[in-house]
Amino acid sequence: MAKKILFIDRDGTLIIEPVSGNIDSWDKLQFYPHVFKYMNLIAAEFDYELIMVSNQDGLGTQYFPYSNFQPIHDFVINAFENEDVHFSAVYIDPSFKEDKSPNRKPRIGMVKQYMNNPDYDLENSFVIGDRITDVQFAKNLGCKALWLLHTPGKGLTEITDTEDVLRATALALETKAWKEIYEFLKNENSK
Numbered sequence: 225m226a227k228k229i230l231f232i233d234r235d236g237t238l239i240i241e242p243v244s245g246n247i248d249s250w251d252k253l254q255f256y257p258h259v260f261k262y263m264n265l266i267a268a269e270f271d272y273e274l275i276m277v278s279n280q281d282g283l284g285t286q287y288f289p290y291s292n293f294q295p296i297h298d299f300v301i302n303a304f305e306n307e308d309v310h311f312s313a314v315y316i317d318p319s320f321k322e323d324k325s326p327n328r329k330p331r332i333g334m335v336k337q338y339m340n341n342p343d344y345d346l347e348n349s350f351v352i353g354d355r356i357t358d359v360q361f362a363k364n365l366g367c368k369a370l371w372l373l374h375t376p377g378k379g380l381t382e383i384t385d386t387e388d389v390l391r392a393t394a395l396a397l398e399t400k401a402w403k404e405i406y407e408f409l410k411n412e413n414s415k
C-alpha cells in the first residue's frame with residue numbers, strides 16, 4: 225500500500241519560533257506545548273512516514289554558522305527519538321528568501337521524489353506547519369495542510385496563491401494546539 229506522509233515543519237511547529245531571527249543559541253530553544261505527547265501518539269497509532277522539512281535562512285553563512293545550528297538541531301531530533309518519534313528524512317533549505325531557491329518552501333525542490341511516485345499517497349498526506357507558506361507548500365505538493373497558528377502574518381510575500389485560495393483549497397485544519405492535530409488525524413484514520 226502506498227505510504228502516507230506527514231511533512232512536518234520545525235520552527236514554530238515542533239519548537240517555538242523566536243520573535244526574530246533563527247534558533248542559534250540554546251536559550252532560544254523551547255518545544256511547542258504538548259508536542260511530545262501528541263507526536264508520540266501520532267507515531268504510535270497511525271501509519272504515516274514522518275518527514276521534517278525546514279527553511280533555515282542563511283544557514284552556513286557567517287550570519288548563521290552550522291556550529292550554532294547543528295548541536296541544537298541534533299538535540300531536537302534526539303529528543304523526539306527518545307519519545308519514539310522517528311523522522312525518516314530531514315530536509316533543510318539554507319537559502320534566504322531573496323535567493324528564490326527551488327528548494328525553499330513553499331517550493332517543492334527538496335521533496336520532489338515523493339511526488340508522482342506510486343510508493344506514496346500524497347492525496348492522503350499532510351503538511352503540518354505554522355506559516356501560510358506551509359499551506360502553499362501543501363498545495364504545491366498535492367496534499368492538505370494542518371496549520372498551527374503560532375506565527376501568523378509571516379510568509380505572506382512568498383505565496384503564489386492568495387491566502388483565501390489557499391484556505392479554500394489546501395487547508396484541512398487551523399489550530400493552536402497539537403491535541404487538535406492529533407484528534408484530526410485520529411478522525412481521518414477512522415474513516
Ligand SMILES: [Mg+2]
Pocket residue numbers: 233234235236237241353354355
Ligand atoms: Mg515554521
